[in-house]
Amino acid sequence: MNPAMTGGGGALRRFPVGRLVVVAGALGVIAYAAIIPIGYLLRGTFWDGRGLTLEFFRAAYSAGGLGSMVANSLLFSFGATVVAVTLGTLLAFLFARTDVPGKRFLFAASLVPLIIPGILNAVAWIFLASPRIGLINSWFEVLPGSPRFDVFTLPGMMLVEGLHLTPLVLLLMTAAFRAVDPALEEAAIMSGARGPAILRRITIPLVRPALLAAILIMAVGALESFEVPAMIGIPGGVWVFTSRIWRALSGFPADFGLAGAYSISLMGLTLVGLVLYYLMLRRSRRFETVSARGFRPHIMSIGRWRWAGLGFVSAYLFVAAVLPLLILLYLSTQPFYSVPTIDRIADASFTNYGEVLTDGRTLRSLRNSALLGVLAATIVMSVTAVAAWVITRTRLRGRWLIDGLASAPFVVPGLVMGVALLFVYLRSPLPVFGTIWILLIAYVTRYMPYGMRYSIAAMFQVGRDLEEAAHMSGATWWQSFRRIMIPLLVPGLLAGWLYVFLVSIRELSSSILLYTPGNEVLSVVIFSHWDNGEFGNLAALGVLLVIGLTGLVLLAQRLGVQFGARE
Amino acid sequence: MTFEGVAPVLQVTDLAKSFSDDGKDVRAVDSVSFEVPAGTLLTLLGPSGCGKTTTMRCIAGLERPDAGSIHIDGRPVFDSGGRINVSPQDRGIGMVFQSYAIWPHMNVYQNTAFPLEVAQRRNRLGKREIRQRVHDVLERVQLDGLARRPATDLSGGQQQRLALARALVMEPRILLLDEPLSNLDANLREDMRLELKQLQRRLGLTAVYVTHDQAEALAMSKYVAVMNNGRIEQLGRPREIYERPATAFVAEFIGTANFLPGHIVSREPGGAYLVSCAAGRLFIPAAADLAVGEAVTVAVRHEQITIEKGAAPGAAWTGVVAARAYLGEAIDHVVDVGGTRVRVRGNPAISIPPGTPVTLTIAEHGATLLPAEEG
Amino acid sequence: MRHRAIAAGLALLVVGAGCAEAPTARSTQPSGPVPDATLVVALQDELAGLDISARRARLVELARDEEGVTTFYTSMTVDDSSALADAFFDAYGIRVEIFRANSGRVLQRLLQEFDADFAAADVVALGGLEMEVLHDEGILAPLTTPAAADIIEGAVFPSWIGVYVQTFVAAWNTDRLDGGAVPETWEEVLTNYPTGLAMELEDFDWFAALVQDYFVAELGYTEEEAIDLFRQAAATATIVDGHTLMSELLAAGEFDLVASAYQYRVARIDESGAPVDWEPAIEPLVFRPNGVGVHVDADTPASTLLFVDFLLTEGQSIIADLGRTPASTRLPDGLPEGYDLLPVDVPALHADRAKWEALYASIVESSSGTVVSD
Numbered sequence A: 001m002n003p004a005m006t007g008g009g010g011a012l013r014r015f016p017v018g019r020l021v022v023v024a025g026a027l028g029v030i031a032y033a034a035i036i037p038i039g040y041l042l043r044g045t046f047w048d049g050r051g052l053t054l055e056f057f058r059a060a061y062s063a064g065g066l067g068s069m070v071a072n073s074l075l076f077s078f079g080a081t082v083v084a085v086t087l088g089t090l091l092a093f094l095f096a097r098t099d100v101p102g103k104r105f106l107f108a109a110s111l112v113p114l115i116i117p118g119i120l121n122a123v124a125w126i127f128l129a130s131p132r133i134g135l136i137n138s139w140f141e142v143l144p145g146s147p148r149f150d151v152f153t154l155p156g157m158m159l160v161e162g163l164h165l166t167p168l169v170l171l172l173m174t175a176a177f178r179a180v181d182p183a184l185e186e187a188a189i190m191s192g193a194r195g196p197a198i199l200r201r202i203t204i205p206l207v208r209p210a211l212l213a214a215i216l217i218m219a220v221g222a223l224e225s226f227e228v229p230a231m232i233g234i235p236g237g238v239w240v241f242t243s244r245i246w247r248a249l250s251g252f253p254a255d256f257g258l259a260g261a262y263s264i265s266l267m268g269l270t271l272v273g274l275v276l277y278y279l280m281l282r283r284s285r286r287f288e289t290v291s292a293r294g295f296r297p298h299i300m301s302i303g304r305w306r307w308a309g310l311g312f313v314s315a316y317l318f319v320a321a322v323l324p325l326l327i328l329l330y331l332s333t334q335p336f337y338s339v340p341t342i343d344r345i346a347d348a349s350f351t352n353y354g355e356v357l358t359d360g361r362t363l364r365s366l367r368n369s370a371l372l373g374v375l376a377a378t379i380v381m382s383v384t385a386v387a388a389w390v391i392t393r394t395r396l397r398g399r400w401l402i403d404g405l406a407s408a409p410f411v412v413p414g415l416v417m418g419v420a421l422l423f424v425y426l427r428s429p430l431p432v433f434g435t436i437w438i439l440l441i442a443y444v445t446r447y448m449p450y451g452m453r454y455s456i457a458a459m460f461q462v463g464r465d466l467e468e469a470a471h472m473s474g475a476t477w478w479q480s481f482r483r484i485m486i487p488l489l490v491p492g493l494l495a496g497w498l499y500v501f502l503v504s505i506r507e508l509s510s511s512i513l514l515y516t517p518g519n520e521v522l523s524v525v526i527f528s529h530w531d532n533g534e535f536g537n538l539a540a541l542g543v544l545l546v547i548g549l550t551g552l553v554l555l556a557q558r559l560g561v562q563f564g565a566r567e
Numbered sequence B: 001m002t003f004e005g006v007a008p009v010l011q012v013t014d015l016a017k018s019f020s021d022d023g024k025d026v027r028a029v030d031s032v033s034f035e036v037p038a039g040t041l042l043t044l045l046g047p048s049g050c051g052k053t054t055t056m057r058c059i060a061g062l063e064r065p066d067a068g069s070i071h072i073d074g075r076p077v078f079d080s081g082g083r084i085n086v087s088p089q090d091r092g093i094g095m096v097f098q099s100y101a102i103w104p105h106m107n108v109y110q111n112t113a114f115p116l117e118v119a120q121r122r123n124r125l126g127k128r129e130i131r132q133r134v135h136d137v138l139e140r141v142q143l144d145g146l147a148r149r150p151a152t153d154l155s156g157g158q159q160q161r162l163a164l165a166r167a168l169v170m171e172p173r174i175l176l177l178d179e180p181l182s183n184l185d186a187n188l189r190e191d192m193r194l195e196l197k198q199l200q201r202r203l204g205l206t207a208v209y210v211t212h213d214q215a216e217a218l219a220m221s222k223y224v225a226v227m228n229n230g231r232i233e234q235l236g237r238p239r240e241i242y243e244r245p246a247t248a249f250v251a252e253f254i255g256t257a258n259f260l261p262g263h264i265v266s267r268e269p270g271g272a273y274l275v276s277c278a279a280g281r282l283f284i285p286a287a288a289d290l291a292v293g294e295a296v297t298v299a300v301r302h303e304q305i306t307i308e309k310g311a312a313p314g315a316a317w318t319g320v321v322a323a324r325a326y327l328g329e330a331i332d333h334v335v336d337v338g339g340t341r342v343r344v345r346g347n348p349a350i351s352i353p354p355g356t357p358v359t360l361t362i363a364e365h366g367a368t369l370l371p372a373e374e375g
Numbered sequence C: 001m002r003h004r005a006i007a008a009g010l011a012l013l014v015v016g017a018g019c020a021e022a023p024t025a026r027s028t029q030p031s032g033p034v035p036d037a038t039l040v041v042a043l044q045d046e047l048a049g050l051d052i053s054a055r056r057a058r059l060v061e062l063a064r065d066e067e068g069v070t071t072f073y074t075s076m077t078v079d080d081s082s083a084l085a086d087a088f089f090d091a092y093g094i095r096v097e098i099f100r101a102n103s104g105r106v107l108q109r110l111l112q113e114f115d116a117d118f119a120a121a122d123v124v125a126l127g128g129l130e131m132e133v134l135h136d137e138g139i140l141a142p143l144t145t146p147a148a149a150d151i152i153e154g155a156v157f158p159s160w161i162g163v164y165v166q167t168f169v170a171a172w173n174t175d176r177l178d179g180g181a182v183p184e185t186w187e188e189v190l191t192n193y194p195t196g197l198a199m200e201l202e203d204f205d206w207f208a209a210l211v212q213d214y215f216v217a218e219l220g221y222t223e224e225e226a227i228d229l230f231r232q233a234a235a236t237a238t239i240v241d242g243h244t245l246m247s248e249l250l251a252a253g254e255f256d257l258v259a260s261a262y263q264y265r266v267a268r269i270d271e272s273g274a275p276v277d278w279e280p281a282i283e284p285l286v287f288r289p290n291g292v293g294v295h296v297d298a299d300t301p302a303s304t305l306l307f308v309d310f311l312l313t314e315g316q317s318i319i320a321d322l323g324r325t326p327a328s329t330r331l332p333d334g335l336p337e338g339y340d341l342l343p344v345d346v347p348a349l350h351a352d353r354a355k356w357e358a359l360y361a362s363i364v365e366s367s368s369g370t371v372v373s374d
Helices: A018-045 A053-061 A066-097 A103-110 A118-129 A135-140 A155-177 A184-192 A195-206 A208-224 A227-236 A242-251 A254-292 A304-333 A340-348 A351-358 A362-392 A399-411 A414-427 A437-460 A464-472 A477-506 A522-531 A535-567 B052-060 B108-117 B129-138 B154-167 B186-203 B214-220 B239-242 B248-251 C002-018 C038-049 C052-066 C077-094 C103-115 C128-136 C147-149 C186-191 C206-217 C221-235 C243-252 C263-271 C299-311 C314-320 C347-350 C353-363
Strands: B008-021 B023-037 B043-045 B069-071 B077-081 B093-096 B174-179 B206-212 B222-229 B231-236 B257-268 B272-277 B281-284 B293-300 B305-309 B317-326 B329-336 B339-346 B356-363 B367-371 C068-072 C095-099 C123-127 C158-172 C197-200 C238-240 C257-262 C283-296 C342-343
Touching: A018 A053, A018 A399, A018 A414, A018 A437, A018 A477, A053 A066, A053 A254, A053 A362, A066 A103, A066 A155, A066 A227, A066 B093, A103 A155, A103 A304, A103 B008, A103 C158, A103 C197, A118 A135, A118 A155, A118 A227, A118 A304, A118 A535, A118 C263, A135 A304, A155 A227, A155 B174, A184 A195, A184 B093, A195 C238, A208 A242, A208 A254, A227 A242, A227 C238, A242 A254, A254 A414, A254 B008, A304 A535, A340 C314, A351 A362, A351 A535, A351 B069, A362 A399, A362 A437, A362 A522, A362 B356, A399 A437, A399 C068, A414 A437, A414 B154, A414 C103, A437 B293, A437 C299, A464 A477, A464 C186, A477 A522, A477 A535, A522 A535, A522 C243, A535 B239, B008 B206, B008 B317, B023 B043, B023 B052, B023 B069, B023 B206, B023 B222, B023 B231, B043 B052, B043 B214, B052 B093, B052 B174, B052 B206, B069 B222, B077 C103, B108 B129, B108 B239, B108 B272, B129 B154, B154 B174, B154 B186, B154 C238, B186 B293, B206 B214, B206 C197, B206 C263, B214 B239, B214 B367, B222 C128, B222 C186, B222 C238, B231 B248, B248 B257, B248 B293, B248 B367, B248 C353, B257 C186, B272 B293, B281 B367, B305 B339, B329 B356, C038 C052, C038 C299, C052 C095, C052 C299, C068 C077, C068 C103, C068 C263, C068 C299, C077 C095, C077 C299, C095 C103, C103 C128, C123 C128, C123 C299, C128 C158, C128 C283, C128 C347, C147 C299, C158 C263, C158 C299, C158 C314, C186 C221, C197 C221, C197 C243, C206 C221, C206 C342, C206 C347, C221 C353, C238 C243, C243 C263, C257 C263, C283 C299, C347 C353
Parallel strands: B043 B206, B043 B222, B093 B174, B174 B206, C068 C095, C068 C123, C197 C238, C197 C257, C283 C342
Antiparallel strands: B008 B023, B008 B069, B069 B077, B222 B231, B257 B272, B257 B293, B272 B281, B293 B367, B305 B356, B317 B329, B317 B356, B329 B339, C123 C283, C158 C257, C158 C283
């Protein structure tokens, strides 16, 4: 590949031992984590114990209702993506590039839905927009002939999933808008272009790579999401891939082949998305350098539109954060659910909170979740930091494979990951089944792709010369990595750490299949409250969880600001 | 000030602009006034943070000044009193950015044609005319033949030319150039400097040029305004600025000089003074009205002093070479003159080892009198 | 380098997958209980012939040495199963860990663990049909205990014993359906409430019993006609995963009525003041035993058997206090009295399980309240 590296074992000989150990360790973790679930899935789907077979595919694709299931899946993913990308990009633009009032607070508040676990979001929306007991419908009931919102429909599912995915788009697109050199837009102004023309011809094309990435991530996220299809889709009769997989796994006998066939189809769709993404990206590849550096973005004065912007942001916040949290708050103070009235609100009690806070299982799950979140985030970020270093800083042949492997779990839905790990580790000599460590393996595997993106982005921010200066000062590879690279990478890695921590705490679809008694995590306890119809306890736990996580995020941001200021 | 009776295309009057930084108000531009006559190039020269770029961005309309007025062809485009603020698109100004701001998602042709394509409908040219104009301007900057090339495939010098072509294609009344050469390497920079100057002359462009490079300023401009702390310290022809710096800042910033503290010994006929400084006495012409005994600073440029071996008696300064440095096209000697260090730049053929006694001669009009430095 | 990476990947793949057969290759366990002398089998041999008090004394003695935790896999709601576990702890000082999920999910988990030779569960309590599957797979040890003496007829099997009875009822929200709107027959339940009806996702046993033993046997429908009735109801009904959830949502007013709630749950919610009722009942009432059994690989056999005996004796009154229907004939809180009752014929339905489960799944999974459908 590179003429300088063709000298036999030259590449390896130039790797000092310490570096070799660390790099090999990290790559080993990545390869192991990625290959297990995917290998299992392929084997289980195409191997029936005697030989290769396509029988499971035939079964999967001859089942009734298949056409509508595929159509529903694609429409659901498409709709949720449109909602999330449109809202998220608009919000990001308002926050990053305009003088809309109260930006700092509103930006932070807009990230709240990221903190609300998917299961709480789904529960909240059932109580908000169910056609019969939905709070929103009870408001509109007084108006004759008013519309009825029915969450148990495909559009309802799209909206609930889309609103929940919006903050991630907001984060991705804010970074993209901030990375655009303001001079590029000023040059357009000086060329005589006005607002809309600048947006259409300069700004949007420049953030196109980020926009494509956001679209891809949202589309895959929606395709693989479990909570909304299971809790809203099944009652509404809207079946998608993930709910089919869930059903295939809970019948008797559980149909792993069928689940596998659906999963592989889902992965196939994801891969099609990935290929489309790279094809479209290739056209924008050549100006990727644009986003390498941060700038003080050009803040546009949008005049009276500021208030329209503020209105839009407030409406988003009200619908995506305030309403769900309010209904949870209300639920948490009631013994059983009924449409809120003044009397019911006056009868509020904190009994549910008392129950939740004294329940041994809940407290144990809190400890487990916190421990797993911290460990998963730490492992993911350390391993991917080393891998990202190898990818961006060495000429090791086959380094593309590392990125590919680390990103591979991206296409494996959480449920499938759960089945695969359950299957493998029940039989593995490694005694992890029946402990919380199997959940740790699941989280590390699932969130490795996200950690990888954060780490590579962070690595690009640190100039190669800083590291070379350390080598010239006589530092060994490990010293320079630990004392120069890590501190400089900390702000970027910390952001990734926080993200992995949050999503690990929220994770449900693998956990539900992998937990054992005594090793429950918070999301599992919340799900079992739902199963048991204990809405009050569920909501109380949810409210406490959201408050706790919000506090943690604020604390981290404060720390992050200090980290940033030190540079 | 007015320049030789030619009507100014650009008039900037009492311009002021503050930024708040960490709650503190920083006066980035402080009552700046100047005019640029048609077909001339004026340079705003100064160190980073002196306000030159902010001044330029105010002219462009990218920043809104706090006070003052800006007129183009006698019509106000900004007037804090009359509450006029014409949008940048309507000022008829072309601009070349420091980073070039070449749009990476467009090719050379698309970059250049953009200003014509987004023109207001009533002024918009037909497709054919646009193609012709783009072709002409690309030819003028020697980029013809690269029209279909992706902009990001261009070299630094080519990108610079493309930025220029894009600014020129709409035939602006005024061209603003924000450190356009600072991203080029040294050799290319000198070539481009010359090219840019020729182009400006040939097209008769009225231009404002911002730079921190004094050589660039002196070589390119008809007029130079040296800025410091948001104010113009001195405005004049390059030669004037170089030879008769009005302040110590200008003298120090433009070229390299020795600053020697001294005082007036006597006033001589013909508007000159006899000044005594640490290194010795000398006659210096000056227009200012100074009293005998008043403290002053004497500025003597390094290349205005000649060095000879041996101690010659008389008015000349004598000393001993303390150090020397070979610079290729010149050689610097640091000479100890009665305890004061004087730097001398001369022909590299004359190299004198340290410890050798020498005589220094200051060229006629080689020294400038400046107000005494504070402290 | 690339070759090396690929080789390493393949090696890992082999390690990962090689330690197991293909997941879809169903292991062929011999039918019926495994005669292996596992701990719990051996212990039962030792205890054979002891009367209930001697047996208990011996078990208490042996359990003292086990110092383990007994793990209880069940579909009984967490609040009720932990009430039983707590009472057991108070009586014997032995801790019980609970794994609770829907019947189907618990069954699935047990099968997967057993396939992998991993025995986490000691005691299992699920619906009768699930217990039969476990029996066939050889996961349950043969169970004989004098504590079974008072259990109702037809609920004592070789490897599991009925512990409580689950009665299905149609229930409605009294705010949504007042007096005249309340259905009186199953036909009305299935036809008169196109949008207000909710059905459970996995109740194939209830479905099979009603179709075969009521619609076909008593009303003279053909099987196709009866199934069609359910299919049409499900086409517009809301499908809910879980009985408890279904009852709570009924109380909240999400549905007008539900087709197959658990009677004890509806009664309990009714008592708490929520607007639900199941009486006058839609007859016949389908009921099914839920059983308890012992995992063949239970690693704390004495504690395990002690807990099973406890569930079948003292536990019965706790179950009654919880408002459930105990399987003991000694207690007055038996099945709802004065109603036409229809038992699920567990062995017969078990033999025919594949058919009825698939049939019910096809009915509820074709439900679609949306514009997109085949």
